[in-house]
Amino acid sequence: xxxxxxxxxxxxxxxxxxxxxxxxxxxxxxxxxxxxxxxxxxxxxxxxxxxxxxxxxxxxxxxxxxxxxxxxxxxxxxxxxxxxxxxxxxxxxxxxxxxxxxxxxxx
Amino acid sequence: xxxxxxxxxxxxxxxxxxxxxxxxxxxxxxxxxxxxxxxxxxxxxxxxxxxxxxxxxxxxxxxxxxxxxxxxxxxxxxxxxxxxxxxxxxxxxxxxxxxxxxxxxxxxxxxxxxxxxxxxxxxxxxxxxxxxxxxxxxxxxxxxxxxxxxxxxxxxxxxxxxxxxxxxxxxxxxxxxxxxxxxxxxxxxxxxxxxxxxxxxxxxxxxxxxxxxxxxxxxxxxxxxxxxxxxxxxxxxxxxxxxxxxxxxxxxxxxxxxxxxxxxxxxxxxxxxxxxxxxxxxxxxxxxxxxxxxxxxxxxxxxxxxxxxxxxxxxxxxxxxxxxxxxxxxxxxxxxxxxxxxxxxxxxxxxxxxxxxxxxxxxxxxxxxxxxxxxxxxxxxxxxxxxxxxxxxxxxxxxxxxxxxxxxxxxxxxxxxxxxxxxxxxxxxxxxxxxxxxxxxxxxxxxxxxxxxxxxxxxxxxxxxxxxxxxxxxxxxxxxxxxxxxxxxxxxxxxxxxxxxxxxxxxxxxxxxxxxxxxxxxxxxxxxxxxxxxxxxxxxxxxxxxxxxxxxxxxxxxxxxxxxxxxxxxxxxxxxxxxxxxxxxxxxxxxxxxxxxxxxxxxxxxxxxxxxxxxxxxxxxxxxxxxxxxxxxxxxxxxxxxxxxxxxxxxxxxxxxxxxxxxxxxxxxxxxxxxxxxxxxxxxxxxxxxxxxxxxxxxxxxxxxxxxxxxxxxxxxxxxxxxxxxxxxxxxxxxxxxxxxxxxxxxxxxxxxxxxxxxxxxxxxxxxxxxxxxxxxxxxxxxxxxxxxxxxxxxxxxxxxxxxxxxxxxxxxxxxxxxxxxxxxxxxx
Numbered sequence: 001x002x003x004x005x006x007x008x009x010x011x012x013x014x015x016x017x018x019x020x021x022x023x024x025x026x027x028x029x030x031x032x033x034x035x036x037x038x039x040x041x042x043x044x045x046x047x048x049x050x051x052x053x054x055x056x057x058x059x060x061x062x063x064x065x066x067x068x069x070x071x072x073x074x075x076x077x078x079x080x081x082x083x084x085x086x087x088x089x090x091x092x093x094x095x096x097x098x099x100x101x102x103x104x105x106x107x
Numbered sequence: 108x109x110x111x112x113x114x115x116x117x118x119x120x121x122x123x124x125x126x127x128x129x130x131x132x133x134x135x136x137x138x139x140x141x142x143x144x145x146x147x148x149x150x151x152x153x154x155x156x157x158x159x160x161x162x163x164x165x166x167x168x169x170x171x172x173x174x175x176x177x178x179x180x181x182x183x184x185x186x187x188x189x190x191x192x193x194x195x196x197x198x199x200x201x202x203x204x205x206x207x208x209x210x211x212x213x214x215x216x217x218x219x220x221x222x223x224x225x226x227x228x229x230x231x232x233x234x235x236x237x238x239x240x241x242x243x244x245x246x247x248x249x250x251x252x253x254x255x256x257x258x259x260x261x262x263x264x265x266x267x268x269x270x271x272x273x274x275x276x277x278x279x280x281x282x283x284x285x286x287x288x289x290x291x292x293x294x295x296x297x298x299x300x301x302x303x304x305x306x307x308x309x310x311x312x313x314x315x316x317x318x319x320x321x322x323x324x325x326x327x328x329x330x331x332x333x334x335x336x337x338x339x340x341x342x343x344x345x346x347x348x349x350x351x352x353x354x355x356x357x358x359x360x361x362x363x364x365x366x367x368x369x370x371x372x373x374x375x376x377x378x379x380x381x382x383x384x385x386x387x388x389x390x391x392x393x394x395x396x397x398x399x400x401x402x403x404x405x406x407x408x409x410x411x412x413x414x415x416x417x418x419x420x421x422x423x424x425x426x427x428x429x430x431x432x433x434x435x436x437x438x439x440x441x442x443x444x445x446x447x448x449x450x451x452x453x454x455x456x457x458x459x460x461x462x463x464x465x466x467x468x469x470x471x472x473x474x475x476x477x478x479x480x481x482x483x484x485x486x487x488x489x490x491x492x493x494x495x496x497x498x499x500x501x502x503x504x505x506x507x508x509x510x511x512x513x514x515x516x517x518x519x520x521x522x523x524x525x526x527x528x529x530x531x532x533x534x535x536x537x538x539x540x541x542x543x544x545x546x547x548x549x550x551x552x553x554x555x556x557x558x559x560x561x562x563x564x565x566x567x568x569x570x571x572x573x574x575x576x577x578x579x580x581x582x583x584x585x586x587x588x589x590x591x592x593x594x595x596x597x598x599x600x601x602x603x604x605x606x607x608x609x610x611x612x613x614x615x616x617x618x619x620x621x622x623x624x625x626x627x628x629x630x631x632x633x634x635x636x637x638x639x640x641x642x643x644x645x646x647x648x649x650x651x652x653x654x655x656x657x658x659x660x661x662x663x664x665x666x667x668x669x670x671x672x673x674x675x676x677x678x679x680x681x682x683x684x685x686x687x688x689x690x691x692x693x694x695x696x697x698x699x700x701x702x703x704x705x706x707x708x709x710x711x712x713x714x715x716x717x718x719x720x721x722x723x724x725x726x727x728x729x730x731x732x733x734x735x736x737x738x739x740x741x742x743x744x745x746x747x748x749x750x751x752x753x754x755x756x757x758x759x760x761x762x763x764x765x766x767x768x769x770x771x772x773x774x775x776x777x778x779x780x781x782x783x784x785x786x787x788x789x790x791x792x793x794x795x796x797x798x799x800x801x802x803x804x805x806x807x808x809x810x811x812x813x814x815x816x817x818x819x820x821x822x823x824x825x826x827x828x829x830x831x832x833x834x835x836x837x838x839x840x841x842x843x844x845x846x847x848x849x850x851x852x853x854x855x856x857x858x859x860x861x862x863x864x865x866x867x868x869x870x871x872x873x874x875x876x877x878x879x880x881x882x883x884x885x886x887x888x889x890x891x892x893x894x895x896x897x898x899x900x901x902x903x904x905x906x907x908x909x910x911x912x913x914x915x916x917x918x919x920x921x922x923x924x925x926x927x928x929x930x931x932x933x934x935x936x
Contacts, residue, residue: 003301003676004292011404018408018426023784025422030788061128075676077302077393084397088437092401095433099425106420 010089017055140204183889186249211296224282226697245269310375325721349867373510385452408880462513469505494554526606538588545581614639633658759906795866812846
C-alpha cells in the first residue's frame with residue numbers, strides 16, 4: 001500500500017493544489033476580494049502567487065522525498081514510476097497553475 | 108490425482124449450472140464476461156442504428172423523416188447508449204473475462220458482485236430501451252443540461268428515464284470498478300509483484316480507480332436534478348439560489364475523465380496486442396505505467412474546457428487550457444512507446460494489427476483536433492458545431508472502437524476455442540476505416556462552415572448539402588463494415604474449426620490454458636517470475652494442468668471454490684479465500700434494486716420503502732451466508748505453504764472492497780460539499796434569506812454520537828480479539844449511530860424551506876446523506892450483534908469487525924463535516 005502511495009502522492013497533490021487554487025480564484029471573484037488593497041498591490045495577486053509557490057514547494061519536497069534513502073521504495077520499478085509521477089506532479093503544477101501569476105483575474 | 112481427474116473435480120466445483128437457468132445463477136467470471144460483451148455489442152448495434160437514422164435525416168435538407176421531438180430522442184439515445192451502455196460495459200466485460208486469466212488466478216474478488224453489476228446493467232439498459240420503444244426516450248442531449256432538462260422546460264418523463272436509468276446502470280460501473288481494483292491489487296498469482304503485472308492490468312487498475320472517482324459527481328448531479336424535478340428542490344434554478352452551471356461542473360467532472368475511462372482500456376488492449384503482433388516485448392513498460400497514471404490524474408483537471416463559452420473569467424480559462432495542452436504529453440509518451448515497439452519488432456499484418464494501425468491514424472488526428480479545441484479562441488469558434496462532434500468521434504471511435512475490434516479478433520480464438528475461417532474481417536476493416544474517415548472528415552469540414560450539432564434539418568442555401576450527403580454515404584459504408592464483423596463473429600462462433608492453443612504465440616498467462624477456458628481457469632496456480640511467463644516457459648500450461656502449481660488439490664470435502672491472494676507490492680502469498688457458489692441472489696437483488704428505481708421513475712413512492720427494505724434484507728442474506736460456525740484453520744495451498752483464511756484477517760477482500768467503495772462514496776460527498784460551496788460563491792441569490800438556526804445542543808449531541816460509535820466499535824473489536832464478549836460495546840456503538848441518525852433527522856426537519864432556496868435544499872440532502880450512512884452503520888452493527896448471538900466463530904473470524912469499523916468511522920467523519928456545514932454559517936453570523 002505504501003508503494004501505491006508513493007506512486008500516487010505527487011499527482012494527488014497536483015489535483016488538490018489545482019482544485020484549491022481554482023477555488024481560491026472563485027472565492028476572490030465571487031466575494032469581491034479583488035477590491036482589497038495591500039499597499040499598492042491588490043490582495044488577490046499575492047494570495048494567488050503565494051498559493052502557486054506553496055504548491056510548487058510541496059511538490060519539490062515530495063520529489064526530494066521520493067529520491068531520499070528514507071522514503072524511497074525498495075522496489076526498483078516502484079522507485080522509477082514514483083519518481084516519474086513525482087516529476088509529472090511538479091511539471092503539471094508549474095505549467096497548469098502558471099496563470100495564477102500571469103493572467104488577469106475576474107475579467 | 109491425474110490431470111483428467113483434477114479437471115473433472117475442478118469443473119464440478121466451478122461450473123455454472125447447465126442450461127438456461129445457469130445464465131441466471133452464474134457467478135463465474137468467464138460466463139459473465141461473455142454476457143457483458145454480448146450485451147454491450149447488442150447496445151452498440153442499437154446505438155449504431157440510431158446513428159444511421161441521424162445520417163439519413165441529415166443526408167439532404169429534404170430527407171427529414173423525423174420531427175425535432177423524435178430527432179432529439181434519437182441523438183440523445185445514440186450518445187447515451189454509446190457512452191453508458193456500450194463503451195463502459197465493454198471495458199467491464201473485457202476486464203471481467205480477462206483479468207483473472209491474465210493475473211493467474213481463478214476468479215475475481217467478488218463473484219456475486221460481478222453478477223449483480225451485470226444484471227443492474229441489463230435492467231437499467233432495458234429501462235432506457237423501453238422508453239425509446241414508447242417514444243418517451245430522453246431528449247435533452249447526452250449531457251442533459253438544465254435549465255432545458257428542468258421540470259419547467261422538460262415536464263415529461265423523458266428526462267427522468269435518463270437520470271434514473273443511468274444512475275441504475277452506474278451501479279454496475281461502480282460495482283465493476285471495486286471488483287477490478289481489489290482483484291488486481293490482491294488476486295494475483297504468487298510472485299506477480301507490481302512490476303510483473305501484465306500491462307493490461309495496469310490500465311484496468313487505473314481505469315477502475317478513475318471510475319470510482321469520476322462517476323460519483325454525475326451520480327450526485329443526477330440525484331440533485333431528479334430531486335429538483337420530482338420535489339421542486341431548486342439546485343439548478345437561478346431565481347431560487349440554484350445555478351445551472353453547477354450541473355455543468357458536476358457533469359464534466361465526470362464527463363472528461365470519462366473520455367479517458369474509455370480510452371485507457373483500449374490503450375491497454377493496444378499495449379497487450381501490439382508486442383505480440385510485432386514479435387517483441389513492449390518498449391518502455393515503466394514509462395507507460397507512469398504515463399497512464401499521469402494521464403488519469405490530469406484528466407481530472409480538464410473538465411472546464413467543456414465550459415469555455417460559459418463566461419468563466421480568463422484566469423479560470425487559462426488554468427484549464429494549460430492543463431488541456433499538458434495532457435497531450437503522457438498520451439504522446441504512450442504513442443511513442445508503441446511506435447518504438449513496432450520499430451524494434453518484426454510487425455506481422457494480422458487482422459488485429461490492421462485495426463491497431465487504424466487506431467493510430469484516427470486517434471492521432473482526434474488528439475490533434477483536441478489540442479485545437481483546448482485553445483480557448485478556437486474553441487469559442489468551434490463550440491457546439493459539427494466540428495466538435497467529429498473530434499469526439501475521432502477520439503472515441505479511433506481510441507476505443509478500433510482497439511476493441513483488434514481485441515475481439517485477437518481474443519476470439521480464446522473466447523471460442525476456434526480458428527478464423529471466414530476471412531471477412533479484412534474487408535470489414537477496409538469498409539470501417541474508409542467509411543469512418545469519409546463520415547467524420549466531412550463532419551469537421553461542415554462544422555467549420557458553421558453547421559451546429561444536433562440540428563434536425565438545414566436549408567439548401569446553407570451550402571452544407573453535398574458535404575452532408577458525403578458524410579452520410581460514409582456512415583452507411585461504415586455500418587456495412589460493422590455488419591460484416593457481426594456476421595463473421597457469429598459464423599466463427601458457430602461453425603469454425605477447433606483451433607490450436609495460443610495461436611498468436613503470446614507470452615501472457617491467459618493463453619496458458621485450454622480454449623475455450625475451463626470454469627476454473629488454471630488447474631493449479633502458477634508462480635510468476637516474469638512479465639511474460641509463457642514466453643519464458645512454454646511448458647508451463649502442461650505443468651499447471653498436471654498440478655505443479657498452487658492449490659492443485661481440490662478440497663476433499665464439499666465443493667468449496669478457493670483461490671489465494673498476494674501482498675500488493677511483492678506478490679508474496681498473503682491469505683486463502685473461499686468463494687461463494689452459484690446463486691440467484693445477485694439477479695434477485697438487482698431486480699429489487701430496479702424496483703426501487705422504477706418506483707422513483709413512476710412516482711409510486713409507496714413502493715420505494717418496500718424496495719429499500721427488500722434491498723436491506725437481501726443484502727443481509729448476502730453477507731450472512733458467508734459466516735462460519737467453526738474456526739477456519741490455516742489452509743494448505745501447496746508447496747508446503749499454509750495460509751490464513753480471509754475470514755480471519757483484518758484486511759480481508761471485504762475490507763478492501765469497502766475501502767474502495769468508500770473512496771467513491773467520499774467523492775460523492777466531496778462533490779456535494781463542492782456544490783454547496785459553488786452555489787454559495789457563484790450563484791445569484793446568496794447568502795440565503797434565512798440561515799439554519801445553529802444549536803449547541805444538537806451539535807454536541809451529534810459529535811458525542813459519532814465519538815461514542817467510533818470508540819465503541821474499537822473496544823468491541825478489542826474485546827472480540829481477546830475472547831471477551833463484545834456485545835455491550837456493540838450496544839454502545841449502536842446508541843452512538845442512533846444519536847447521529849436523530850441529529851441528521853433534526854437537521855432535515857429544521858432546514859429552512861428546502862423548496863424555497865437551494866440553501867435549504869442542500870442542507871436537506873446533506874442531512875439525508877448523514878442519515879443514510881448512520882442507518883447503514885446501525886444495520887452493520889446489528890449484523891455483528893446477530894453474529895455474536897448466533898455463536899459464529901467470532902474470535903478467530905474477525906474480518907467482519909474490521910469492515911464494520913470502516914463504515915462506522917466513515918459515518919462519523921462525514922457526520923462531523925455535515926454538522927459543521929449546517930451549524931457553522933449561522934454560528935459565525
